[in-house]
Amino acid sequence: MDKKELAGFLEEIATLLELKGGNPFKCNAFRNAARAVENLDKPLSAFKSPKDFEQVKGIGKSIAEKIINAVETGRFAYYESVKSSIPSGLVEMLKIPGLGPKKVRAVYDRLGIYTVGELEYACRENRLKDLPGFGIKTQENILEGIELLKRSRGRFHIHEARHVAQVFYDDLVKLPSVTSIAIAGSIRRFKETIKDIDLLVSSSKPEEIISRFVSQSLVNDIILRGETKTSVRLITGISVDLRVVSQEEFPFALMYFTGSKEHNIAMRGRAQKLGFKLNEYGLFERNSTQSIKLKTEEEIFKHLGLDFIPPELREDRGEISAAEKKPLPKLVCLDDLRGVFHIHTNYSDGIPTVEKYIHDAMQRGWQYIGISDHSQSAYYANGLSPDRVKQQIREIDELNSKYKEFRVFKGIESDILPDGALDYPEEILSLFDFVVVSVHSKFKMTEEQMTDRIIRAMRHPRTTMLGHPTGRLLLARDGYDLDMDKIIDAAARNNVVIELNANPFRLDLDWRYIKKAVEKGVLISINPDAHRLGNMDYAELGVGLARKGWCEPRHILNCLNVSEVEKILDRSKSG
DNA sequence: GCCGTTTTCGGCCCGACTGTTTTCAGTCG
Secondary structure (H helix, E strand, O other): OOHHHHHHHHHHHHHHHHHHOOOHHHHHHHHHHHHHHHOOOOOHHHOOOHHHHHOOOOOOHHHHHHHHHHHHHOOOHHHHHHHHOOOHHHHHHOOOOOOOHHHHHHHHHHHOOOOHHHHHHHHHOOOOOOOOOOOHHHHHHHHHHHHHHHHOOOOEEHHHHHHHHHHHHHHHOOOOOEEEEEEOHHHHHOOOEEOEEEEEEEEOOHHHHHHHHHOOOOEEEEEEEOOOEEEEEEOOOOEEEEEEEOOOOHHHHHHHHHOOHHHHHHHHHHHHHOOEEEEOOEEEEOOOOOEOOOOOHHHHHHHOOOOOOOHHHOOOOOHHHHHHHOOOOOOOOHHHOOEEEEEOOOOOOOOOOHHHHHHHHHHOOOOEEEEEEEEOOOHHHOOEOHHHHHHHHHHHHHHHHHOOOOEEEEEEEEEOOOOOOOOOOHHHHOOOOEEEEEOOOOOOOOHHHHHHHHHHHHHOOOOOEEOOOOOOEOOOEOOOOOOHHHHHHHHHHOOOEEEEEOOOOOOEOOHHHHHHHHHOOOOEEEEOOEOOHHHHHHHHHHHHHHHHOOOOHHHEHHHOOHHHHHHHHHHHHOO
16 A cells, blocks of 8 residues: 555545534544645655654544554555445535535435436436425536536646636736736646636726626636626636635735645644734734735745745645745746757658757757657557668758757657567667657556566666656546656666656656656656647646756756757766 | 644634525535
8 A cells, every 4th residue: 555545545534424424623634634644755664653653743643543554454444444334426426516525415315315327317306406405506506517527527638728718818918907817726836637727816896807707708607606706617618717806915815726725724824823814815913804915925925934935836745844944946947948858750650840840949949859759669650660760860960960059869769668678779779869768558567567667678778768657648548557666766776867748648757756756866858749849839838847846957857958968868878 | 533832622724605594504615
């Protein structure tokens, strides 16, 4: 059992206890313990007895004993007993928007309903409207929620959400009564997938803002409409929340609506300890109703004794205590990039020619690109035979003579074969400036087999970089089973760079592991995995995720200039 | 169930909106 699994059990216990109608504070205690486990900086094996766990804030005697038992036996006995006492369909019902534990409980107790399907049928038969606390409207909302649940899994890729958010932003920013406007929420924090879009506006005329907002052409229906808070759902199913506040409240609201929820809870706890109350309207001395006048988020953090915490870090994963002790890292920016690697051309499954990419990169002010088409086994992607490798290398050599101020690094994305070998013999591999190694086949290996396979490829002296390390496709496919800690250790040992694949359907390596990797001294390369010119824009998403992984420019391969990159590539080439 | 620089008992983050009520519970973020 690992930390993630253990945290998952604790989280689910909290949910199950809520459904049972347990003490809400007790439920919360399990939820807090889940977060504490997730954020442990030592492996579970370092905790030998309940006493060790009790040292962790948020874990007390009772939960510590349950955890140690689970870790030792591999079975979470308490979880199993709670789970078996509740029909599993009730948990599924919680996913319906507008349905919480109390209402699910009521439906179950009074109507004996314990699946989403039955619930839908009961709504259509008008059986919910007479329950206490329910009515016609509640019943309709539940039906709509079920429809929505069926239609989509309720999350969206970040590039799509950013695009939509920008459309609303551009529309509202034109209104003269808007004094400040920001895209907040998980987009601002750069989460890899997005549930909904949060917009924040300060204005003296909220009604004007709100009526413009709800009449936007992308809007399908209005979920709620109040004086300051409005939610709409778009045709694509994504929902957009708008809050309108005064200019004095704006920095506090921006902080609040940027989240994360866990970060906010921790911040309010900190404020409380220091004798303040913090909410979306201000920062108040105890017993005062007058907010302290602060103009920016920076000032709020400062008032609470903290360095400014960039939005990407606000996940309650150690950023608050880090900001308390010393200045936070100076995170990488788009302007820090000097070039990108992992680009596919018309030689394999990309569309543009090498030269088109050169022009595109030069326009961005970059000094180099690294071409890496698919290797010969990737027949589905028109992988390069040895002859075509040589042909491309000749072409790149010519282009390098033609564009003296620019550099094209010659590379390949070599399949990692099932046994961990690379996809060309040494005589071909030695022609490249760099080699990206990636898994494109046989995804279903066991964790041990897959980990060994990849580590073997990383040990190859010609390997420069590990491509899309987990193979996940966001909202579509989980990554292959892998021991990522071992992979990161192997990268550190073998001087292998790990790719942060910036394609929005991948965003792989996951930001939670990026932080771990850079802490171990592994270099990260922000790669667009481009197949067309527009994909070069993915670099910006990659930078966002790198920031989320606490990366500074010094942690990123493609923040180095040409001669520094050459040194790194030579070093990894010679092993 | 957890926690403690007022506390080993009595709190536990906080507010908007909706739909149900006729002052409030539930849900959500």
